[in-house]
Amino acid sequence: xxxxxxxxxxxxxxxxxxxxxxxxxxxxxxxxxxxxxxxxxxxxxxxxxxxxxxxxxxxxxxxxxxxxxxxxxxxxxxxxxxxxxxxxxxxxxxxxxxxxxxxxxxxxxxxxxxxxxxxxxxxxxxxxxxxxxxxxxxxxxxxxxxxxxxxxxxxxxxxxxxxxxxxxxxxxxxxxxxxxxxxxxxxxxxxxxxxxxxxxxxxxxxxxxxxxxxxxxxxxxxxxxxxxxxxxxxxxxxxxxxxxxxxxxxxxxxxxxxxxxxxxxxxxxxxxxxxxxxxxxxxxxxxxxxxxxxxxxxxxxxxxxxxxxxxxxxxxxxxxxxxxxxxxxxxxxxxxxxxxxxxxxxxxxxxxxxxxxxxxxxxxxxxxxxxxxxxxxxxxxxxxxxxxxxxxxxxxxxxxxxxxxxxxxxxxxxxxxxxxxxxxxxxxxxxxxxxxxxxxxxxxxxxxxxxxxxxxxxxxxxxxxxxxxxxxxxxxxxxxxxx
Numbered sequence: 001x002x003x004x005x006x007x008x009x010x011x012x013x014x015x016x017x018x019x020x021x022x023x024x025x026x027x028x029x030x031x032x033x034x035x036x037x038x039x040x041x042x043x044x045x046x047x048x049x050x051x052x053x054x055x056x057x058x059x060x061x062x063x064x065x066x067x068x069x070x071x072x073x074x075x076x077x078x079x080x081x082x083x084x085x086x087x088x089x090x091x092x093x094x095x096x097x098x099x100x101x102x103x104x105x106x107x108x109x110x111x112x113x114x115x116x117x118x119x120x121x122x123x124x125x126x127x128x129x130x131x132x133x134x135x136x137x138x139x140x141x142x143x144x145x146x147x148x149x150x151x152x153x154x155x156x157x158x159x160x161x162x163x164x165x166x167x168x169x170x171x172x173x174x175x176x177x178x179x180x181x182x183x184x185x186x187x188x189x190x191x192x193x194x195x196x197x198x199x200x201x202x203x204x205x206x207x208x209x210x211x212x213x214x215x216x217x218x219x220x221x222x223x224x225x226x227x228x229x230x231x232x233x234x235x236x237x238x239x240x241x242x243x244x245x246x247x248x249x250x251x252x253x254x255x256x257x258x259x260x261x262x263x264x265x266x267x268x269x270x271x272x273x274x275x276x277x278x279x280x281x282x283x284x285x286x287x288x289x290x291x292x293x294x295x296x297x298x299x300x301x302x303x304x305x306x307x308x309x310x311x312x313x314x315x316x317x318x319x320x321x322x323x324x325x326x327x328x329x330x331x332x333x334x335x336x337x338x339x340x341x342x343x344x345x346x347x348x349x350x351x352x353x354x355x356x357x358x359x360x361x362x363x364x365x366x367x368x369x370x371x372x373x374x375x376x377x378x379x380x381x382x383x384x385x386x387x388x389x390x391x392x393x394x395x396x397x398x399x400x401x402x403x404x405x406x407x408x409x410x411x412x413x414x415x416x417x418x419x420x421x422x423x424x425x426x427x428x429x430x431x432x433x434x435x436x437x438x439x440x441x442x443x444x445x446x447x448x449x450x451x452x453x454x455x456x457x458x459x460x461x462x463x464x465x466x467x468x469x470x471x472x473x474x475x476x477x478x479x480x481x482x483x
Contacts, residue, residue: 104359106413112401116445123448124440126472130451135173137454138465142166147181148189152460157212157221160190160229165466167236172473176244179236186233192223204259205252206230209277227264227276228294230256235299238306242481250306257307265315268343272314273322286343289350292326292335293366295319297383298374302482320382322347323367327386330360331412332393337363349410359415360408362463365423368430369471375433376475377482387430394427398438402445421450421457425468429475447472 118124142162143149149162163186170179190207193200209226212218237253240246264275266283275282276291297316304312325347326339338356340348349358368387375383393412394404406423407415424446431439447468450456456464 104357104409104413104415106409106411106415107417109405109414109417112403115402116441118441118444122444124444126443126447131469131473132173133454134451134456134465134469135169135175138169138469139175139178141455141459142462142465143178143182145181147178147183147185149182149185151462153462155212157210158185158189159211160186160207160209160226160233162462162466163190163207164229164232164236165470167240168232169466169469169473171236171240171243172475172478174243176240179240183233183237190220192225204263205255206259206263207233224277224281225264227260227274228291228296230260230264231294231296231299234260235296235302238302239478239481254307257303257310261310268341269345271318271321271345272311273318273341274315284340284351287340287351289356290322290326290339290341291337291363292323292339293337293363293370295322295367296370296373297380298370298377298482301374301378305482320386323371323386327390329358330408330410332360332408333390334360334393334408335364335367335390336410337361358410361406361415362420362422365420365426365467367426369426369467372429372433373475376429377479384433388434391427391430391434395431395435395438398442402441419446421447421461421464422467425456425464425471428471443472 142152143166147163148158149166150156150158151162163182166182167179167186170176170182186207189211190209192203192206192208194203204225206225207229208220208223209229210220210222212221214221234253234256237249237256241248241250241253263278265272266275266279266288267273268288273288273290274295275288276294282289295315297319300312300315300319303310322339322341323335325341327333327335329339329347329349330336336349336358337360338350338358340350340358342348350356368391371383371386374380375387397404403419404423404427405414405416406418406420409415424442428439428442428447431442447456450464451468455461456468
């Protein structure tokens with residue numbers, strides 16, 4: 001979750017860790033050995049396993065998540081232990097920028113490297129074995145025996161996002177045991193009680209977004225919910241209910257959907273919008289603050305099949321309105337991490353001063369994947385149109401330089417002199433729809449080259465592992481399951 005309190009804002013990638021730092025990390029314990037994926041529509045072959053050795057040079061440093069604490073809007077949301085001056089919680093680039101300042105200064109990129117040609121001896125798309133190996137490694141490195149998912153790059157914290165990503169990956173990998181563990185940990189540790197009294201009833205079925213260390217105790221650091229985490233968790237629960245015949249999972253998903261609708265949507269004019277979190281944080285009088293990367297039209301279509309009491313199709317409509325209108329603010333036609341819509345229906349950059357920023361960066365990467373998934377699962381024409389219209393600048397950049405930098409301001413100027421594996425992971429499924437030849441090159445030149453022994457970038461790169469894997473997974477094998 002990212003927002004105007006102690007919600008986090010993604011910052012710059014940290015430099016790769018030294019070997020001594022990696023070896024000093026507390027290991028993640030998994031109670032089970034490596035598991036095999038069961039066959040699903042003939043895609044996975046459980047008898048195969050390949051350990052890839054990277055033959056190409058790795059691209060830039062792995063991603064870190066930056067945490068910033070903001071002035072609380074409500075007293076109970078204050079978190080004095082989350083210092084925005086912490087060097088561990090705020091990623092910096094070479095110039096020392098925190099990545100959350102409101103003045104975006106463009107940079108002059110280094111010259112592009114020499115263009116490559118596809119190597120016929122290397123794959124141009126992910127194999128089932130690579131996805132299996134990556135999931136096994138992720139389980140062992142990032143998921144504890146009790147089901148807690150650890151973000152090693154952010155002071156070993158856990159988030160609703162991390163638990164939801166693990167649940168989604170587990171159901172796609174046909175791993176009911178890991179699914180159950182990660183769900184149980186989230187329910188036990190991220191639930192939002194109505195008071196601090198022991199045994200108090202829950203205020204809703206949404207999850208606190210941030211859990212970590214405070215004063216030598218592991219506790220909820222921020223009780224606010226992050227809508228993307230609950231949307232991804234609800235999606236995973238519905239898929240799990242259908243794949244494993246678990247009506248209890250469906251019942252929990254339906255409770256979550258009721259609360260998402262009640263507490264994390266708002267009407268402005270005649271349109272209902274998805275908010276990034278609680279209404280009291282993101283409804284700013286006559287305007288709403290929105291995060292385009294939370295918009296999941298494929299999920300809203302899926303939710304409509306199990307929750308007919310609410311008009312989820314209205315969120316499909318408003319999602320594409322937000323995506324199209326807000327992307328028009330960018331000279332390159334790109335989505336922004338954050339955007340505002342006024343009561344008059346006008347879209348504008350985030351009103352300053354604010355910790356939030358209207359630029360294309362680490363949050364916005366997920367727009368490509370979410371829209372591509374709507375095209376894959378539901379053959380949505382508006383999804384295909386959005387990808388075709390708004391990836392044109394990146395297609396041109398790739399054809400000229402075979403690279404896409406990590407951040408751009410609204411003027412279309414680069415803000416970073418590096419690339420991001422997480423971005424390439426999210427671009428891959430989108431480009432498969434509109435430019436498959438670029439998708440093939442991007443996989444071989446960028447994603448395969450940054451992959452080694454089950455990991456992208458390095459063994460602490462939580463965000464890269466998830467976005468690369470989710471972007472590479474062939475979601476088309478689940479098309480019949482979701483319809």
